[in-house]
Amino acid sequence: MINHLIQSTLFAAVIALLVGALRRNRARVRYWLWFAASMKFLIPFSLLVGMGTYLGWQAPPAIEAASLSVMPTLRNSSPAPVVTAPSEPPSAETYWMADVAMFVWACGFVAWSGRWWLRWARVRDLARAGTPVRLDLDIDVRSSATAIEPGVFGIFRPVLLLPEGITESLTPAQLQTILAHEMCHVRSRDNLATVVQMLAESVFWFYPLVWWLGARLVEERERACDEDVLARGGDREAYAEGILKVCEMYLTASDCVAGVSGASLPRRIEEIMTARVLTNLGLGRRLLLTAAGVAAVSGPVFFGALTAPARAQGLPAATARFEVASIRPCKEGGRNDQKMGPPGGSPTVSPGRLNTGCALLAANYPMSGLIQRAYGRLKLGFPPPALGSTLPISGGPAWIYSDYYVINAEAAEKAGAEAMEGPMLQALLEDRFQLKVHRETRQVPVYVLTVARGGSKLQQVAPGSCVPPDYSTWPMPTLPQGKTYCASRGAGGRKGPNTMIHEDEATVDFVCKLLGLVMDRPVIDKTGLTGQYKFDLEFAIDQSTPGVGPAFGPQSDDPPAPSIFTVMQRLGMKLEATKGPRDFLVIDRVVRPPEN
Numbered sequence: 001m002i003n004h005l006i007q008s009t010l011f012a013a014v015i016a017l018l019v020g021a022l023r024r025n026r027a028r029v030r031y032w033l034w035f036a037a038s039m040k041f042l043i044p045f046s047l048l049v050g051m052g053t054y055l056g057w058q059a060p061p062a063i064e065a066a067s068l069s070v071m072p073t074l075r076n077s078s079p080a081p082v083v084t085a086p087s088e089p090p091s092a093e094t095y096w097m098a099d100v101a102m103f104v105w106a107c108g109f110v111a112w113s114g115r116w117w118l119r120w121a122r123v124r125d126l127a128r129a130g131t132p133v134r135l136d137l138d139i140d141v142r143s144s145a146t147a148i149e150p151g152v153f154g155i156f157r158p159v160l161l162l163p164e165g166i167t168e169s170l171t172p173a174q175l176q177t178i179l180a181h182e183m184c185h186v187r188s189r190d191n192l193a194t195v196v197q198m199l200a201e202s203v204f205w206f207y208p209l210v211w212w213l214g215a216r217l218v219e220e221r222e223r224a225c226d227e228d229v230l231a232r233g234g235d236r237e238a239y240a241e242g243i244l245k246v247c248e249m250y251l252t253a254s255d256c257v258a259g260v261s262g263a264s265l266p267r268r269i270e271e272i273m274t275a276r277v278l279t280n281l282g283l284g285r286r287l288l289l290t291a292a293g294v295a296a297v298s299g300p301v302f303f304g305a306l307t308a309p310a311r312a313q314g315l316p317a318a319t320a321r322f323e324v325a326s327i328r329p330c331k332e333g334g335r336n337d338q339k340m341g342p343p344g345g346s347p348t349v350s351p352g353r354l355n356t357g358c359a360l361l362a363a364n365y366p367m368s369g370l371i372q373r374a375y376g377r378l379k380l381g382f383p384p385p386a387l388g389s390t391l392p393i394s395g396g397p398a399w400i401y402s403d404y405y406v407i408n409a410e411a412a413e414k415a416g417a418e419a420m421e422g423p424m425l426q427a428l429l430e431d432r433f434q435l436k437v438h439r440e441t442r443q444v445p446v447y448v449l450t451v452a453r454g455g456s457k458l459q460q461v462a463p464g465s466c467v468p469p470d471y472s473t474w475p476m477p478t479l480p481q482g483k484t485y486c487a488s489r490g491a492g493g494r495k496g497p498n499t500m501i502h503e504d505e506a507t508v509d510f511v512c513k514l515l516g517l518v519m520d521r522p523v524i525d526k527t528g529l530t531g532q533y534k535f536d537l538e539f540a541i542d543q544s545t546p547g548v549g550p551a552f553g554p555q556s557d558d559p560p561a562p563s564i565f566t567v568m569q570r571l572g573m574k575l576e577a578t579k580g581p582r583d584f585l586v587i588d589r590v591v592r593p594p595e596n
Helices: 002-021 027-040 045-055 092-129 172-187 190-203 208-231 236-249 265-273 283-306 367-375 417-432 508-518 564-570
Strands: 140-144 151-153 159-163 257-259 324-329 348-350 353-355 405-410 436-451 459-461 493-495 498-506 523-525 532-540 573-589
Touching: 002 027, 002 208, 002 283, 027 190, 027 208, 027 283, 092 140, 092 151, 092 159, 092 190, 151 172, 151 190, 159 172, 172 208, 172 236, 190 208, 208 236, 208 265, 236 265, 324 417, 353 417, 367 405, 367 417, 367 573, 405 417, 436 508, 498 508, 508 523, 508 532, 532 564, 564 573
Parallel strands: 140 159, 436 523
Antiparallel strands: 151 159, 151 257, 324 405, 348 353, 353 405, 436 573, 459 532, 493 498, 498 532
């Protein structure tokens, strides 16, 4: 919001400079410039940049994920990536203040909108109750017994509302100029621009600049109609006298009508009676205004299109492709045995080949899982098999969460798993499923882990005290004497009614990511601890840990352990609920592919 107000203020400042340069030109030009400044408050540059993003090409950089896929055993042989988060998470007081500010704004918006609506309804009732008047004009004319000055009400079917007896109060020459003034408002659709300005004033009621722009609009609007009346041969003296008589005999017009007495009256009368020399826009100034208008609209759009590879949106580039690929839906009675479990499964990968399978024993991967695997994975530096992180998906049709597909694909060269399950799988999904996605950051509930007042009680270990297991070779090589492999139970290991996280050597940030796998929201490390520590956590499974998987193996009669909040508190840590940013993978478009 602050950025938008700053942008709109700078835009209004540029408009003010242009208006100053055109002060000797006709008022209608300046009126539309001020209207553009008012419209800028309703059309943020970010909207135009977003339009450009969708027009741009889709070759963005790699993405950083915000949550991890559940694996039975994890190991961090190198520092884990940092979860996207602010340097200091907002406190509960900050969010309370934001809620109060939103409530105050909503009250102001309702108050100002209600004010405009009541005034509009009042004039509407006057127009409906008015007596038709026969005048040689192209619009409906009605007379009202209320002492309201002449004004045009309505946008698409405007009505000229006149006070009762005005035809007897003004001379024919005076009445003719007043009517010419009102018809100028009709031809220029000034009431439509007034509605837009009312909307801007209701939304940004707290910002004085918006009200100042509204005053400039009224001033230039009335001046423009004055110029139009005189340009059509209206008598200066009769016109000035007619305006003064209207102001003397009748009340001021409503904001919902384009009247005759707006703006600074003494200055208007002076300008009407003075034969000011007005110049038309020359070719140079026309080109200047045209270039400024085109730049104001196309500049942000072009910027969005130009930066689409870097923004559209934070997704990896899909360049390499499979040479041959077949896709078909999983069906009951298919080639895979039903006894092997429900459809889905983690893809199997061999050099140059990718097979998603239909009924593997691993975790299920419906279409949504394949999308996550292609776009939302971030390797943590493990030796194979590498752990991948996934982004939560938002949007998309219901079938992507229930339909499973067999994908058999071969690459021309012996591509590795990283390429086939990343850029190459992306290209395949975009081609066969017409998939379009983008990344979006939203404020969501999170937990923040901090050091408690008494200080940390974690057991720190020397880096390299154990050797990370290398799963790329089997059996794993024998270690030198005195060296042992690091034990790791990861997240989700079950022990009776409890779950465990055991790491011989891990960073606090990495364990926060493990906690985020099983807890009901992401966990962000704000402890400031950067060393390696030994973790042996056992905590109860409750509503705050819905990500714990089903139990395997024999049941245990162990009593329930304390909650994860109590366990962390005993280690000198504190888990607090707050709000923070989290990345989502948003589905823009996806269709079922034909079988092949």
